[in-house]
Amino acid sequence: MYLSSGSLNDTLPARWVYQYRLYGKERFFQTPKDYRKNPVRQFYKPSKEIEQSLELKVKHLEMELEYTKKLTALIQKQERTNKNTK
Known part of the structure; x- marks a missing residue:
């Protein structure tokens, strides 16, 4: 499930790529557990x-x-x- 762009993203674990697609750029480095712990940011x-x-x-x-x-x-x-x- 790696990105097929040939960029730096190809070296990232597949789980992070999935996270990126699921939660957007802000939560790129968070695992699903971190996502549950951290409340959604108030703008x-x-x-x-x-x-x-x-x-x-x-x-x-x-x-x-x-x-x-x-x-x-x-x-x-x-x-x-x-x-x-x-």
Whole structure:
């Protein structure tokens, strides 16, 4: 059950490769017993204010993106009309 990539992973025991596929990269070096002992990591949860400010930033960026898209479309349209009139 070794990886067939020809890389460093070919030297690892098959159990580790299985672990890697089963649990993902974070638990690469843990045996199944270690996996039972260690609780799943708690990830950082942002507060409501931070979440709202991030949502606002995303909204502003989306608005800016729409504006730039419209602007580039307008510029391209003007360039086309200028080429046609010449």
